[in-house]
Amino acid sequence: MSDESLWTTFLNASLINNFVLAYFLGICPFLGVSNKLGTATRMGGAVTFVMLITSVFVSGINALLAAIDAPYLGLISYIVVIASAVQLVEMFIKKTSPALFRALGIYLPLITTNCAILALALFQTNRGYGFLQGIVFALAGGAGFTLALVLMAGVREKLGLAGIPDVVKGTALALILAGILSVAFMGFAGLGS
């Protein structure tokens, strides 16, 4: 059991050690769906939801695996839970908002292979977060991911109107932007301590 306060956990996961900008987790959707502000926000929402479900199940799985003394099955069971959660979200979005379903495209099923989510499960286990702390951690991680995505989308929407040399266009530009954002987030170090 970790004895961090819930507020510290939240600050830590959302700002100081932002999943995307400090741990390089979930870079693929970060670069892929950060073209439009609207899509970015909803992608963030979907990821946060999957994180929440994963965190709840991981608490259960860890208790079960400890009971049957089989820690080596951890990785495999996490990934199965994540894949099922993503399937659930996919069906839900397809039913409620076909437009969003099309906008997210391939990146929706790819949430399964979003490292941010599996990393959440692993960090939660390694740091010994309990049930409640796990939920706060998942919310904070999702909020941090959404924040990074929204900031990036805002900058990229503006840059769409700027004159950019051909060589830099695309991924290279996005990476330079991400680097600058990451420098900015380093300013949060030491917050709340």
Added chain:
Amino acid sequence: MSNGSDGLPTATDDFLKGLFRENPVLVQVLGTCPALAVSNSVRNALAMGLATLFVLVASNAAISALRKVIPSQVRMASYILVIATFVTIVDYLIQAISLDVHKALGAFIALIVVNCIILGRAEAFASKNTIGRALLDGAGMGLGFCLTLVLLGTVREILGSGSLFGVELFGPRYQDWVIMVLPSGGFFTFAGWLLFFNWWKKRRSSRSVGTAALAGGAR
């Protein structure tokens, strides 16, 4: 970029295409998370690259061998399970070989499961081809990944710590570029290499065509 590879036998091409022409990180921009996260020193980059290479080759072979058995409706879940099994093996293997490396790589060994390169090759190549070709493809892509990681790691370690493989390169008066070993340095280094390869490809294509008018087609 397709000229020149047409004459090669397919086996060589299966292997070589992953190294440069279809390099998983620099050209397809897959697997960027581990490429950025563990490339702050060459040693970590190499360890990560080799671990991924092993998982890629093993899972490609296993999935190719099972391609007639796995029903297409549950293929993704089956691939992930195969990959997760090999990653668990690698995780315990590295822990047994070197505890230092295991600590430095941390959660990123387990995160090989969600490396898009591996699932991507399983879906795009191994599920459709024979075991031999899948093995070559896995080895090529894995080496390409390894190579890119070492490229990133070299730049970041030389600039960020003034050393290579832990050996000091410059005198004591060298001021480390601390930002290069921090997360933002990873983004900048990766952007730098991408810019370099974009520029190089463009120059090559505009030279071979001879007219500047078609240079825009490089991207």
